[in-house]
Amino acid sequence: AQTVTQSQPEMSVQEAETVTLSCTYDTSENNYYLFWYKQPPSRQMILVIRQEAYKQQNATENRFSVNFQKAAKSFSLKISDSQLGDTAMYFCAFISNFGNEKLTFGTGTRLTIIP
Amino acid sequence: NAGVTQTPKFRVLKTGQSMTLLCAQDMNHEYMYWYRQDPGMGLRLIHYSVGEGTTAKGEVPDGYNVSRLKKQNFLLGLESAAPSQTSVYFCASRTSGRAPPDTQYFGPGTRLTVL
Numbered sequence A: 001a002q003t004v005t006q007s008q009p010e011m012s013v014q015e016a017e018t019v020t021l022s023c024t025y026d027t028s029e030n031n032y033y034l035f036w037y038k039q040p041p042s043r044q045m046i047l048v049i050r051q052e053a054y055k056q057q058n059a060t061e062n063r064f065s066v067n068f069q070k071a072a073k074s075f076s077l078k079i080s081d082s083q084l085g086d087t088a089m090y091f092c093a094f095i096s097n098f099g100n101e102k103l104t105f106g107t108g109t110r111l112t113i114i115p
Numbered sequence B: 001n002a003g004v005t006q007t008p009k010f011r012v013l014k015t016g017q018s019m020t021l022l023c024a025q026d027m028n029h030e031y032m033y034w035y036r037q038d039p040g041m042g043l044r045l046i047h048y049s050v051g052e053g054t055t056a057k058g059e060v061p062d063g064y065n066v067s068r069l070k071k072q073n074f075l076l077g078l079e080s081a082a083p084s085q086t087s088v089y090f091c092a093s094r095t096s097g098r099a100p101p102d103t104q105y106f107g108p109g110t111r112l113t114v115l
Helices: none
Strands: A003-005 A010-014 A019-021 A024-026 A032-039 A046-052 A064-069 A074-079 A088-096 A109-114 B004-007 B010-013 B019-025 B031-037 B043-049 B065-067 B073-078 B087-094 B110-114
Touching: A003 A088, A010 A019, A019 A109, A024 A074, A032 A064, A032 A074, A046 A064, A046 A074, A074 A088, B004 B087, B019 B031, B019 B087, B019 B110, B031 B073, B043 B065, B043 B073, B073 B087
Parallel strands: A010 A109, B010 B110
Antiparallel strands: A003 A024, A019 A074, A032 A046, A032 A088, A064 A074, A088 A109, B004 B019, B019 B073, B031 B043, B031 B087, B065 B073, B087 B110
16 A cells, blocks of 8 residues: 655745755555645645656646655655745645556645745 | 536534535546545545446545436535544546546535534
8 A cells, every 4th residue: 555654744934935845655566646735725725746757857837846756755845936825735645557546645744934 | 617616615514414515527527536634634535436327435435425426426425424524525536547647636625514
């Protein structure tokens, strides 16, 4: 069974600074996908970024980028030039590529951007 | 497109009462999911459906039933609510299960309290 671990329950950073959220996972599979979801106070789950395990290049979406280390089973999220609107819970999630419909989530990191 | 919608947004039940949560999506997605979110535990899969007329158990299915009579709707039922079912419930959907698995799109959530 896959597991996803987020070891930072809470983090805070000054506006405009850079912050990195950690995520590690455990799987015996070789093909899978990893996601970061953002959940602001509105409760809506919003996809931030996704990474295919077979791609060596790290995914980027504007101010958001990941550091994907497949051998270490690590998938961290870097937020550059942080903004007040980035304040939210962030969840790391894993899904297998084949025959497994279960999206496994970590327990989340509460990120607060300080003005 | 409204995306994924959930009805109701909030509900308070007494122990032993029954209710149905409705999830609707207008994106013609094949796959639909019900998750629950509890503090400190991330999101956990209750049931899912890979197409109209099909359902399958997820990680925490006990106490819940589901139906997918129409492709666009996925219903989650609680026959006899218990305080342990107090949670926030999220519905999600995505396109077919071909590889690679596409991103799941989430509804806004339903906050359920069982007294």
